[in-house]
Amino acid sequence: MNYAIEVENLTKIYDGLKAVDNISFKVREGEIFAFLGPNGAGKTTTVEMIEGIRVPTSGKIRVLGKEMNGADRDIKERIGVLPQEFSSFERLTVRETLFYFSSIYRKDVDIDHIIEIMNLHDEEKVLYRNLSGGLKQRVNIAIALVNDPEIVFLDEPTTGLDPRSRRDVWKAIEELKNRGKTVFLTTHYMEEAEYLADTVTIIHKGKIVAQGSPEKLVEKYGGKSTLIIKGGSSTEIEGVMKEMGYGKVRIKNSSVEIRMEKRDEVMDILFRLREKNVRYREVDIKHSDLEDVFLQLTGEKLEGEAK
Ligand SMILES: Nc1ncnc2c1ncn2[C@@H]1O[C@H](COP(=O)(O)OP(=O)(O)OP(=O)(O)O)[C@@H](O)[C@H]1O
Ligand SMILES: [Mg+2]
Structure with a gap:
C-alpha cells in the first residue's frame, strides 16, 4: 500500500492552546480523504502543517514518501493547495x-487541459469578480492544479455555496480523483464527506475521534435506524412499543420515533400495531448518517456549528 501522506503524533500548540493534539493518520494514494470537523477543530492548522506552511510543535509528516519540510521546493512542486476562503x-x-499562477511554477502546464478538466470553457474570458461563488471555487481548484500536482489540498471548498454550486464543485473534485490525484479535503459538511470521501477522519477539539469509510463509520457508530410513525395516537403507539420492550420511544409533535437495533424490526412493529388495531397515517424510516456518528462520538451537533 502506497501512502501519499503519513502523519504521526502531530501536535500544534498556539500560546498554550493545543489546536492539534497528537494526531496520526495515513492518506492512501489516489483516494479522496475527508477531514471532517466543526469550526475550530484544527482542520486548517493540520492541513497547513502538511502543506509545509505552518511549523508543527511536534510530530512527523511524510508527503509522497518524503519528510515534509517547508523549504523543500521539490515537494511543494508536487502538491496543489486551495487555502480556506481563498480569493x-x-x-x-x-x-x-x-496563466499567472502557472508562471510561478517551473513545470510547464497545459492551461487548456486544466480548463477542460474543470469545465470552464464558457468562462475563460470572464473576469474573476463576475463569476458566481461556485464558479469562483472551480477556478480556485483549477489554480491548485497549475503545477499538475499529485496531491490536491482543498480547505473547505464549498463553504457558503448554495446546494447546486456545491454539487458542481463536488463533480470537479470527483474529476480530480478520476485523473488519479490524491485529494485531501477539509469540510464541516457531513453530506460532503459522505458523498465524496473514500476515507473520513473526524476531528474534534484537535483530536481524531474516528476514522474509516463513511459506510463503516455509520455502521460502527451510527448503527441504528429510527422508525417514525406519523398521524396516529401517540399514547396508543407508545403503549404497544412499551409492551414490545422498546424503552426509548420519542414523541415529537404528532409523530412517534422508535430507535431500532436492526432494520427488519420494522415488520414486527407494524405487524403488532395492526394486530392491536392501532391506526396511523404513514411511516418513515430514517437511517443514520455521519451527523449521527459525530453526535454519538462528541455529544455535539456537527452542522449546528457551521458558518
Ligand atoms: N495562527 C494562530 N494563532 C493562534 N491560534 C490559532 C491560529 N490559527 C488557529 N488558531 C486556533 O486554533 C484552533 C484551530 O483552528 P483551525 O483554524 O485550525 O480550525 P479549523 O478546523 O480549520 O476551523 P474552521 O472550520 O473555522 O476553519 C482554533 O481555536 C483557532 O482559533
Ligand atoms: Mg479552517
Whole structure:
C-alpha cells in the first residue's frame, strides 16, 4: 500500500492552546480523504502543517514518501493547495488567472487541459469578480492544479455555496480523483464527506475521534435506524412499543420515533400495531448518517456549528 501522506503524533500548540493534539493518520494514494470537523477543530492548522506552511510543535509528516519540510521546493512542486476562503485577482479573466499562477511554477502546464478538466470553457474570458461563488471555487481548484500536482489540498471548498454550486464543485473534485490525484479535503459538511470521501477522519477539539469509510463509520457508530410513525395516537403507539420492550420511544409533535437495533424490526412493529388495531397515517424510516456518528462520538451537533 502506497501512502501519499503519513502523519504521526502531530501536535500544534498556539500560546498554550493545543489546536492539534497528537494526531496520526495515513492518506492512501489516489483516494479522496475527508477531514471532517466543526469550526475550530484544527482542520486548517493540520492541513497547513502538511502543506509545509505552518511549523508543527511536534510530530512527523511524510508527503509522497518524503519528510515534509517547508523549504523543500521539490515537494511543494508536487502538491496543489486551495487555502480556506481563498480569493484571486478580481480583474483578471479566468484564463489570465491560470496563466499567472502557472508562471510561478517551473513545470510547464497545459492551461487548456486544466480548463477542460474543470469545465470552464464558457468562462475563460470572464473576469474573476463576475463569476458566481461556485464558479469562483472551480477556478480556485483549477489554480491548485497549475503545477499538475499529485496531491490536491482543498480547505473547505464549498463553504457558503448554495446546494447546486456545491454539487458542481463536488463533480470537479470527483474529476480530480478520476485523473488519479490524491485529494485531501477539509469540510464541516457531513453530506460532503459522505458523498465524496473514500476515507473520513473526524476531528474534534484537535483530536481524531474516528476514522474509516463513511459506510463503516455509520455502521460502527451510527448503527441504528429510527422508525417514525406519523398521524396516529401517540399514547396508543407508545403503549404497544412499551409492551414490545422498546424503552426509548420519542414523541415529537404528532409523530412517534422508535430507535431500532436492526432494520427488519420494522415488520414486527407494524405487524403488532395492526394486530392491536392501532391506526396511523404513514411511516418513515430514517437511517443514520455521519451527523449521527459525530453526535454519538462528541455529544455535539456537527452542522449546528457551521458558518
Ligand atoms: N495562527 C494562530 N494563532 C493562534 N491560534 C490559532 C491560529 N490559527 C488557529 N488558531 C486556533 O486554533 C484552533 C484551530 O483552528 P483551525 O483554524 O485550525 O480550525 P479549523 O478546523 O480549520 O476551523 P474552521 O472550520 O473555522 O476553519 C482554533 O481555536 C483557532 O482559533
Ligand atoms: Mg479552517
